[in-house]
Amino acid sequence: MRTLKKSIRSLLSIGILCLVWEVLAITANNPALVPGLPELFVALGKLWVTPEFYLSVLATLGRGVAGLLVSGVLALLFALLFARHEQVYGLFKPLLTLMRSVPVISFILLALLFLQPEQIPFMIAFLTMFPLLSENLTKGLLHLRAPLSVMGMVFHMNRTNRFTQIVYPQIKPFLFSGLASAAGFGWRAIIMGEVLSQCAFGIGSEMKRAQTFIEVPELLAWTVIAVALSFAFDRGLDRSSRLDIPVRYRKTDCAPATCGGPEVILEQVSVGYGHRMVLDNLSIRFEGGRVYGLSAPSGRGKTTLLRLIDGSLKPASGKIGKGNIQAIAAVFQEPALLNHLSATDNIALPLASFYTKEKSMQLARHFCSLMELDEVAEHRPEALSYGQQQRVAIARALAFPSPLLLMDEPFKGLDDALTARIINQIKTLHKINKQTIIFVSHQPDSLSLLADETIKL
Numbered sequence: 001m002r003t004l005k006k007s008i009r010s011l012l013s014i015g016i017l018c019l020v021w022e023v024l025a026i027t028a029n030n031p032a033l034v035p036g037l038p039e040l041f042v043a044l045g046k047l048w049v050t051p052e053f054y055l056s057v058l059a060t061l062g063r064g065v066a067g068l069l070v071s072g073v074l075a076l077l078f079a080l081l082f083a084r085h086e087q088v089y090g091l092f093k094p095l096l097t098l099m100r101s102v103p104v105i106s107f108i109l110l111a112l113l114f115l116q117p118e119q120i121p122f123m124i125a126f127l128t129m130f131p132l133l134s135e136n137l138t139k140g141l142l143h144l145r146a147p148l149s150v151m152g153m154v155f156h157m158n159r160t161n162r163f164t165q166i167v168y169p170q171i172k173p174f175l176f177s178g179l180a181s182a183a184g185f186g187w188r189a190i191i192m193g194e195v196l197s198q199c200a201f202g203i204g205s206e207m208k209r210a211q212t213f214i215e216v217p218e219l220l221a222w223t224v225i226a227v228a229l230s231f232a233f234d235r236g237l238d239r240s241s242r243l244d245i246p247v248r249y250r251k252t253d254c255a256p257a258t259c260g261g262p263e264v265i266l267e268q269v270s271v272g273y274g275h276r277m278v279l280d281n282l283s284i285r286f287e288g289g290r291v292y293g294l295s296a297p298s299g300r301g302k303t304t305l306l307r308l309i310d311g312s313l314k315p316a317s318g319k320i321g322k323g324n325i326q327a328i329a330a331v332f333q334e335p336a337l338l339n340h341l342s343a344t345d346n347i348a349l350p351l352a353s354f355y356t357k358e359k360s361m362q363l364a365r366h367f368c369s370l371m372e373l374d375e376v377a378e379h380r381p382e383a384l385s386y387g388q389q390q391r392v393a394i395a396r397a398l399a400f401p402s403p404l405l406l407m408d409e410p411f412k413g414l415d416d417a418l419t420a421r422i423i424n425q426i427k428t429l430h431k432i433n434k435q436t437i438i439f440v441s442h443q444p445d446s447l448s449l450l451a452d453e454t455i456k457l
Contacts, residue, residue: 035217043217044224052201057225059201060121063190064233067125068183071133075178079137089138099131104189108196121193121202128189129182136178140171151336154310155350155400156327164245165349169340176241180234187230203229244340247349249357255401261436262323262403263288264309269318271304278304281318284455289434293441293451300457302440303333306406309438322404327353329400329435331407335389337381343388344368344377347396354401367395370425372418387413394422398429407439411446419443423450 018037028034035043047053082089107127111120144167152162194204203226210219264286271279278301286292294302307313308320310328327350337346347364348357355363368377371391381389390413397405411419423446430437441447447454 035220039217040220040224043215043221047218047221047225052206055201056203056206057229059199060190060194060203060226061229063121063125063194063202064183064187067122067129067186067190068179071126071129071182071186072179075130075133075137078134079141082134082138083141093135096131096135099127100135104128104185104192107189108193111193112197117197117199120197121190121199121204124189124193125186129186132182132185133178136174136181137171140174143174144170147332147334147336148338150312151330151332154312154328154330156353157350158248158353160248161349161352165247165338165341168245169338172241176237180237183233183237184230187226187233191226247345247352247357249352249360250355253355253359255354260403260434261288261290261405262325263321264404264436264438265319265321266305266308267319267321269308269315269320271301271308271313271315279308279315286436286438288436291430291437291439291450291452293439293447293454294457295441295444295447295454296457302457303408305457306330306408306438306440309404310406325402325404327400327402329397329402329405331390331393331397331410331439333408335381335386335393337389337392339381342378342380343373343384343392343395346381346392347399350396350400363399364395367399368392370398371395371422385413387415387418390414391422398426403433403435405435405437405439407437409440409442411441411443416445419446420449426450 021037024034026036078092082092104124107124108120111123115123148166148170149162152166157166191202191204191207194202195208196204198208199205203222207219207222207226210216210222266282266284269279269282270277278299282301282305294305296302304313308315309322310330337343338349341349344361344364347367348360351360351363365377368374371394373388373391373395376384376388381392384392390410394407394410397407397410411422414422426437427450429435437450439450
């Protein structure tokens with residue numbers, strides 16, 4: 001309904017514009033300089049039957065697409081460099097700002113001195129589009145949420161799903177904002193470059209010829225075509241921005257065995273942040289198949305210890321052994337859910353590396369039910385309370401086929417009764433799969449209910 005109303009408003013605006021133009025043409029009473037709508041339609045009809053029309057449209061579109069592709073690829077490469085090295089970004093940022101600030105006509109006039117006519121529109125397209133795309137992509141990469149990247153790494157998601165489900169949705173607003181701006185400015189710059197460079201074919205070249213011979217209806221017809229193509233491209237970008245890339249699932253099930261957890265051993269492990277040592281020569285052994293609770297005041301290294309075990313943090317010294325395990329089930333300090341996926345899809349996403357879509361969704365719905373989330377299973381995280389998001393994160397970890405489960409304050413935001421029910425579900429599952437479970441909690445009741453042994457750091 002909203003789309004229909006928007007379309008009606010657009011058509012009404014076009015109708016009003018046409019009416020105003022027709023009144024102006026009648027008032028001027030000079031069809032040669034101010035043609036009416038009938039003359040304009042006749043001019044448009046004549047263009048459609050000439051070979052030059054298609055050659056000119058294709059030439060301008062080709063320059064625009066080529067400029068956008070080259071600008072996009074180079075902008076992505078530079079954005080990756082800028083996001084990784086802020087000093088390099090600081091060095092280049094004034095140059096990008098200067099490129100955006102220089103009037104397009106200045107670029108064109110300079111290009112006329114050094115380039116061939118056919119090269120000028122493409123070069124102008126690049127100079128106009130590149131700074132907009134590179135700055136937007138850089139902002140997108142700098143705004144990537146580290147917890148989501150860590151989640152993908154810990155669950156050992158395949159590279160395709162990491163990019164399409166974690167990276168791309170986060171940079172998509174910046175990407176399409178940059179594309180819309182670049183295409184808008186670039187399209188006008190290309191036509192302006194064609195007008196001044198007098199290319200053999202191009203919409204701008206045809207406009208210049210029409211203006212030279214005072215063919216006003218033809219000039220207006222080419223203007224309508226340029227606006228229509230720009231509008232179509234803009235609508236195409238808008239629709240593309242609304243598309244979500246589907247999760248890539250395995251075609252056959254290939255899940256590792258999870259019966260029996262590994263032994264986890266830390267030998268003289270040290271790690272710190274800056275000059276502050278958080279863990280100093282820590283040696284600790286977690287037996288396989290048991291449930292361990294970690295307890296300590298804030299800042300004593302509980303989360304750091306879990307990060308060392310899951311591999312998202314490297315020790316300054318010492319050794320960590322956890323068998324031949326790559327993918328680890330984990331509940332992080334924050335839920336780390338993907339906003340464009342439903343609760344069920346968030347649970348199924350890590351499973352895609354091991355199961356078919358049917359099997360993954362079946363497991364996701366089952367563990368949603370275990371966490372008492374049936375009523376919100378198809379809701380996205382933004383529609384869930386913090387406690388519900390936390391339960392989705394627990395369900396995702398419990399469904400994941402790993403012999404090692406790490407949980408950082410998993411029951412935060414849950415009331416005592418719900419916490420007790422979830423702990424019972426975890427204990428029931430543990431009797432079957434015998435995972436090694438290490439969890440952090442500030443809640444004495446949770447430690448006593450779930451842990452076989454509590455370790456105080």
